[in-house]
Each structure stands twice: as structure tokens, then as C-alpha cells.
Amino acid sequence: MLMRFLYVFLVHRLTASLALFLHLSPYWTTQLSSFVEVLGVKDILGEKLKDGSVKKEEVRRLVREVAQMCSGN
Amino acid sequence: MKSSTTAGENVDIVGAILKKAVEIVENNGEAAKGGERNLLLTTLRMVSNGFANPLLARYLLSTTPSHTSTTPSRTLLTSLLVSTLLHSDALVRTASASLAFNISAHLQRPLIEAVREGKRNGEEGVRDNEEEGQGDWEVEVVSAIVEGVRREGGEDVGELCF
Numbered sequence: 714m715l716m717r718f719l720y721v722f723l724v725h726r727l728t729a730s731l732a733l734f735l736h737l738s739p740y741w742t743t744q745l746s747s748f749v750e751v752l753g754v755k756d757i758l759g760e761k762l763k764d765g766s767v768k769k770e771e772v773r774r775l776v777r778e779v780a781q782m783c784s785g786n
Numbered sequence: 787m788k789s790s791t792t793a794g795e796n797v798d799i800v801g802a803i804l805k806k807a808v809e810i811v812e813n814n815g816e817a818a819k820g821g822e823r824n825l826l827l828t829t830l831r832m833v834s835n836g837f838a839n840p841l842l843a844r845y846l847l848s849t850t851p852s853h854t855s856t857t858p859s860r861t862l863l864t865s866l867l868v869s870t871l872l873h874s875d876a877l878v879r880t881a882s883a884s885l886a887f888n889i890s891a892h893l894q895r896p897l898i899e900a901v902r903e904g905k906r907n908g909e910e911g912v913r914d915n916e917e918e919g920q921g922d923w924e925v926e927v928v929s930a931i932v933e934g935v936r937r938e939g940g941e942d943v944g945e946l947c948f
Binding site for chain 2: 716719720722723724726727728729730731732733734735736737738739740743744745748749752754757758761766
């Protein structure tokens with residue numbers, strides 16, 4: 714139970730950090746956008762939604778939005 | 787952050803603690819247990835809280851060596867963050883994720899303000915103190931965060947030590 718809580722907390726925190734690093738970044742067009750594409754961030758975040766391990770809607774929405782940001786849409 | 791001792795010497799206390807924590811993760815890696823793990827946790831929480839103070843935050847992200855340390859504090863902070871984001875102990879990873887969040891929030895604040903003031907979106911030099919190589923540093927940290935997210939598995943969520 715505690716581990717599940719920590720897991721959701723970690724995914725939430727890390728995804729929020731990622732969002733803040735990427736959103737409005739002056740390096741988005743020159744470095745970051747191609748980098749996140751190469752890393753496959755969209756798929757990594759998509760997996761978190763698909764495997765059903767994150768159930769909290771607030772976290773799922775954030776993960777979905779960051780995945781969308783990383784897909785270039 | 788300099789402090790003066792009774793002998794009048796300037797001592798970089800935060801830098802010294804960061805250096806010690808980096809030594810622990812470099813020498814012991816995943817094996818850091820007991821007192822060393824506790825020092826890692828406390829250091830991560832201390833520097834996370836440091837981002838509440840703009841001066842201390844600026845010091846922590848400084849790329850110029852201080853007169854007491856040849857390694858810039860941002861280099862030490864990055865080494866600590868990157869290693870602890872992938873640590874086997876879930877509590878260390880949690881503290882590290884909070885540090886990553888506080889760093890990103892600190893960097894995001896001037897960007898939001900610039901947009902509010904009508905500056906061009908994504909313009910470089912919006913943040914104070916932005917140094918050469920900032921883009922490469924952001925790429926390094928983003929890569930560590932993404933690896934951290936990737937490794938967090940639904941079932942295999944790692945070890946929790948008390």
C-alpha cells in the first residue's frame with residue numbers, strides 16, 4: 714500500500730518536473746524537442762497510462778498532457 | 787553559501803555537504819545504507835528546501851567555482867540528482883524527485899513572468915544568471931528524469947528501507 718502510494722507520488726513528481734523543464738523552455742526548439750522524441754517520452758508516459766498502475770485521475774491527466782506535449786502536437 | 791568560522795575563515799558549508807553526498811553516491815552507489823543513506827536523504831531534502839530562497843537557489847545552480855571549492859555547485863547538484871533519481875531505495879528516489887521538481891519550478895518561474903510581460907515565448911536570456919551550456923545541462927537533467935519515470939514499474943516498485 715505504502716509502495717503503491719510512493720510509486721504514484723514518484724510518477725506524479727517526475728512527470729510534473731518534466732513538464733516544467735519542457736514548458737516554455739528556450740531550448741525546446743533547438744535541443745529538447747528532438748531529444749524527447751529520440752528518448753521516446755511519449756511512449757514511456759503512454760505505458761504508465763496503459764498498464765493501469767496510475768489510477769488517480771489528476772496524475773493521469775498530467776501524464777496525458779505531457780505525453781501530448783512530447784508528441785509535438 | 788559562505789559562512790565564517792570563529793577563526794575568520796570562509797567555509798562553504800552547503801558545498802561541503804553536497805560534496806560529501808556526491809562522494810557517497812559515487813563510492814557506494816546502491817550500497818549506501820544506514821548513516822550514509824540518511825545523509826543522502828537529509829542532503830536531498832535540505833537542497834530541495836534551499837530552492838525556497840532565491841539567493842540559495844542561485845548559489846545551488848551556479849556554474850562558477852567558489853573560492854573554497856573547485857567544483858561548481860551545479861555540477862555537484864547534478865551528480866547527486868542524476869544518481870539518486872535511479873537509486874534502489876524508494877525514499878531516496880522520492881526525495882530526489884522532489885529536488886527535481888523544485889529545480890524545474892525555480893527555472894519555470896521567470897519564463898512564466900516573461901510571457902506575462904509579453905516577451906517572446908521561448909526567448910533565451912529571460913532567466914537571470916543563465917550560463918553558457920544551460921541547454922546541455924537541461925538535456926542531461928531531462929534525460930535522468932525520463933529514465934527515472936521509465937524505471938518506475940507498476941508492480942516492481944523497488945525496495946523500501948527504514
